[in-house]
Amino acid sequence: MVPRFIPPCLPSPAERPPTGPDWVHEIKHDGFRMMVRRDAAGVWLLTRNGHDWTQRYPLIAAAAGALRVRSCLIDGEAVACGDDGLPAFDRLRYRRTDGSVFLFAFDLLEVDGQDLRREPLEVRKSTLASVLRKAGPGVQLNEHLEHEDGEVVFRHACKMGLEGIVSKRLGSRYRSGRSKDWLKFKNPEAPAVKRESEEDWVRNYG
Secondary structure, eight states, X not given: OXXXXXXXXXXXXXXXXXXXXXEEEEEEOSSEEEEEEEETTEEEEEETTOOBOTTTOHHHHHHHHTSSSSOEXXXXXXXXXXXXXXXXXXXXXXXXXXXXXXXXXXXXXXXXXXXXXXXXXXXXXXXXXXXXXXXXXXXXXXXXXOSOOXXXXXXXXXXXXXXXXEEEETTOOOOSEEEEEEEEEEOTTSHHHHHHHHHHHHHHHO
Protein backbone atom coordinates (compact mmCIF):
# COMPACT_ATOMS: atom_id res chain seq x y z
CA MET A 1 0.00 0.00 0.00
CA VAL A 2 1.44 3.36 -1.07
CA PRO A 3 1.69 5.79 1.89
CA ARG A 4 -0.05 9.15 2.11
CA PHE A 5 1.47 11.47 -0.45
CA ILE A 6 2.75 14.94 0.46
CA PRO A 7 3.13 17.15 -2.64
CA PRO A 8 6.55 18.78 -2.93
CA CYS A 9 7.45 22.42 -2.47
CA LEU A 10 8.00 24.00 -5.90
CA PRO A 11 10.33 26.92 -6.63
CA SER A 12 8.95 30.06 -8.26
CA PRO A 13 10.60 31.62 -11.31
CA ALA A 14 12.25 34.98 -10.72
CA GLU A 15 14.20 37.50 -12.78
CA ARG A 16 17.53 37.49 -10.96
CA PRO A 17 19.12 35.54 -8.09
CA PRO A 18 18.86 37.15 -4.64
CA THR A 19 21.83 38.40 -2.68
CA GLY A 20 22.45 38.83 1.01
CA PRO A 21 22.73 36.65 4.12
CA ASP A 22 19.09 35.52 4.08
CA TRP A 23 19.55 33.11 1.18
CA VAL A 24 21.37 29.89 0.33
CA HIS A 25 21.91 28.57 -3.18
CA GLU A 26 21.84 25.04 -4.62
CA ILE A 27 22.62 23.57 -8.01
CA LYS A 28 19.47 22.70 -9.94
CA HIS A 29 19.92 19.27 -11.49
CA ASP A 30 18.22 18.04 -14.66
CA GLY A 31 16.27 15.01 -13.45
CA PHE A 32 12.98 13.80 -12.02
CA ARG A 33 11.68 15.25 -8.75
CA MET A 34 11.32 12.44 -6.24
CA MET A 35 9.87 12.12 -2.74
CA VAL A 36 11.54 9.16 -1.00
CA ARG A 37 9.70 7.69 1.97
CA ARG A 38 11.09 5.05 4.28
CA ASP A 39 9.15 3.49 7.19
CA ALA A 40 8.55 0.14 8.86
CA ALA A 41 6.48 -1.02 5.88
CA GLY A 42 9.19 -0.39 3.30
CA VAL A 43 10.55 2.20 0.86
CA TRP A 44 8.65 4.22 -1.74
CA LEU A 45 9.86 6.54 -4.49
CA LEU A 46 7.04 8.89 -5.47
CA THR A 47 7.07 11.41 -8.33
CA ARG A 48 5.93 15.01 -7.88
CA ASN A 49 2.45 13.83 -8.90
CA GLY A 50 2.42 10.89 -6.51
CA HIS A 51 3.17 8.05 -8.95
CA ASP A 52 5.02 5.07 -7.49
CA TRP A 53 8.40 4.66 -9.24
CA THR A 54 10.09 2.54 -6.59
CA GLN A 55 10.93 -0.26 -9.00
CA ARG A 56 12.54 2.06 -11.54
CA TYR A 57 15.48 3.17 -9.45
CA PRO A 58 16.75 0.31 -7.27
CA LEU A 59 19.95 2.11 -6.25
CA ILE A 60 17.95 4.89 -4.58
CA ALA A 61 15.56 2.42 -2.93
CA ALA A 62 18.42 0.34 -1.54
CA ALA A 63 20.23 3.37 -0.11
CA ALA A 64 17.04 4.70 1.49
CA GLY A 65 16.30 1.29 2.98
CA ALA A 66 19.76 1.14 4.57
CA LEU A 67 19.59 4.55 6.31
CA ARG A 68 20.03 4.38 10.07
CA VAL A 69 16.60 5.78 10.91
CA ARG A 70 13.22 4.26 11.74
CA SER A 71 11.47 6.45 9.18
CA CYS A 72 12.10 9.46 6.95
CA LEU A 73 10.69 11.46 4.05
CA ILE A 74 13.35 12.95 1.78
CA ASP A 75 12.83 15.43 -1.07
CA GLY A 76 15.28 15.36 -3.95
CA GLU A 77 16.02 14.92 -7.64
CA ALA A 78 16.60 11.56 -9.31
CA VAL A 79 19.56 12.00 -11.66
CA ALA A 80 21.47 9.95 -14.23
CA CYS A 81 24.88 11.20 -15.32
CA GLY A 82 26.42 10.96 -18.76
CA ASP A 83 30.02 10.19 -19.67
CA ASP A 84 30.98 13.81 -18.89
CA GLY A 85 29.70 13.49 -15.32
CA LEU A 86 26.84 15.94 -15.89
CA PRO A 87 23.16 15.02 -15.47
CA ALA A 88 21.78 13.48 -18.68
CA PHE A 89 18.00 13.69 -18.76
CA ASP A 90 17.67 11.50 -21.86
CA ARG A 91 18.90 8.54 -19.82
CA LEU A 92 15.94 9.04 -17.50
CA ARG A 93 13.47 9.76 -20.28
CA TYR A 94 14.16 6.68 -22.38
CA ARG A 95 14.88 4.05 -19.71
CA ARG A 96 12.09 2.80 -17.49
CA THR A 97 14.55 1.07 -15.15
CA ASP A 98 18.11 2.18 -14.49
CA GLY A 99 20.32 0.84 -11.73
CA SER A 100 22.71 3.80 -11.95
CA VAL A 101 20.18 6.54 -11.15
CA PHE A 102 20.81 8.21 -7.78
CA LEU A 103 19.11 10.90 -5.71
CA PHE A 104 20.46 14.37 -5.00
CA ALA A 105 18.68 14.96 -1.67
CA PHE A 106 18.04 18.57 -0.63
CA ASP A 107 15.30 18.53 2.02
CA LEU A 108 13.96 16.42 4.88
CA LEU A 109 10.25 16.55 5.77
CA GLU A 110 10.13 13.85 8.45
CA VAL A 111 12.50 11.67 10.46
CA ASP A 112 11.75 9.02 13.08
CA GLY A 113 8.12 10.11 13.28
CA GLN A 114 8.92 13.82 13.74
CA ASP A 115 7.35 16.22 11.22
CA LEU A 116 10.03 18.76 10.26
CA ARG A 117 8.02 20.87 7.84
CA ARG A 118 7.57 23.69 10.36
CA GLU A 119 11.26 23.74 11.20
CA PRO A 120 13.48 26.38 9.55
CA LEU A 121 15.22 25.41 6.33
CA GLU A 122 18.65 25.37 7.98
CA VAL A 123 17.46 22.92 10.67
CA ARG A 124 16.02 20.57 8.04
CA LYS A 125 19.22 20.71 6.00
CA SER A 126 21.45 20.08 9.01
CA THR A 127 19.33 17.10 10.04
CA LEU A 128 19.36 15.76 6.48
CA ALA A 129 23.16 15.96 6.37
CA SER A 130 23.31 13.97 9.60
CA VAL A 131 20.90 11.32 8.30
CA LEU A 132 22.90 10.91 5.08
CA ARG A 133 26.36 10.90 6.67
CA LYS A 134 26.88 7.18 6.01
CA ALA A 135 24.38 6.75 3.19
CA GLY A 136 25.07 4.52 0.21
CA PRO A 137 25.77 5.93 -3.28
CA GLY A 138 22.07 5.88 -4.18
CA VAL A 139 21.32 8.94 -2.03
CA GLN A 140 23.73 11.88 -2.00
CA LEU A 141 23.45 15.23 -0.24
CA ASN A 142 22.91 18.15 -2.59
CA GLU A 143 25.27 20.70 -1.08
CA HIS A 144 24.29 24.35 -0.75
CA LEU A 145 26.30 27.57 -0.70
CA GLU A 146 25.98 30.15 2.04
CA HIS A 147 27.37 33.70 2.18
CA GLU A 148 27.69 33.76 -1.61
CA ASP A 149 26.26 36.21 -4.13
CA GLY A 150 23.44 34.48 -6.02
CA GLU A 151 24.46 36.05 -9.33
CA VAL A 152 27.99 34.67 -8.98
CA VAL A 153 26.74 31.18 -8.14
CA PHE A 154 24.37 31.28 -11.11
CA ARG A 155 27.10 32.36 -13.53
CA HIS A 156 29.38 29.54 -12.37
CA ALA A 157 26.54 27.02 -12.79
CA CYS A 158 26.00 28.24 -16.36
CA LYS A 159 29.70 28.01 -17.18
CA MET A 160 29.71 24.40 -15.98
CA GLY A 161 26.79 23.57 -18.29
CA LEU A 162 24.39 22.86 -15.42
CA GLU A 163 20.65 23.50 -15.51
CA GLY A 164 20.79 26.44 -13.10
CA ILE A 165 20.30 27.13 -9.40
CA VAL A 166 17.59 27.29 -6.77
CA SER A 167 17.86 29.97 -4.09
CA LYS A 168 16.12 29.29 -0.77
CA ARG A 169 15.26 31.66 2.05
CA LEU A 170 16.80 30.83 5.43
CA GLY A 171 14.24 30.39 8.19
CA SER A 172 11.50 29.31 5.77
CA ARG A 173 9.16 26.39 6.43
CA TYR A 174 8.41 23.59 3.98
CA ARG A 175 5.10 24.24 2.19
CA SER A 176 3.65 22.05 -0.56
CA GLY A 177 2.98 23.85 -3.84
CA ARG A 178 4.58 26.90 -5.41
CA SER A 179 6.66 28.94 -2.96
CA LYS A 180 8.21 32.42 -3.02
CA ASP A 181 10.78 31.19 -0.49
CA TRP A 182 12.31 29.00 -3.20
CA LEU A 183 13.38 30.76 -6.41
CA LYS A 184 14.66 29.05 -9.55
CA PHE A 185 16.98 30.39 -12.22
CA LYS A 186 17.66 28.35 -15.35
CA ASN A 187 20.70 28.44 -17.59
CA PRO A 188 19.30 29.51 -21.00
CA GLU A 189 21.85 27.24 -22.74
CA ALA A 190 21.05 24.14 -20.68
CA PRO A 191 19.49 21.13 -22.45
CA ALA A 192 16.51 21.30 -20.08
CA VAL A 193 15.61 24.82 -21.16
CA LYS A 194 16.01 24.02 -24.85
CA ARG A 195 13.91 20.87 -24.36
CA GLU A 196 11.12 22.83 -22.68
CA SER A 197 11.15 25.42 -25.49
CA GLU A 198 10.80 22.67 -28.11
CA GLU A 199 7.95 21.05 -26.19
CA ASP A 200 6.17 24.40 -25.86
CA TRP A 201 6.53 24.96 -29.62
CA VAL A 202 5.09 21.54 -30.44
CA ARG A 203 2.24 22.09 -27.98
CA ASN A 204 1.35 25.47 -29.46
CA TYR A 205 2.16 25.07 -33.17
CA GLY A 206 2.94 21.41 -33.89
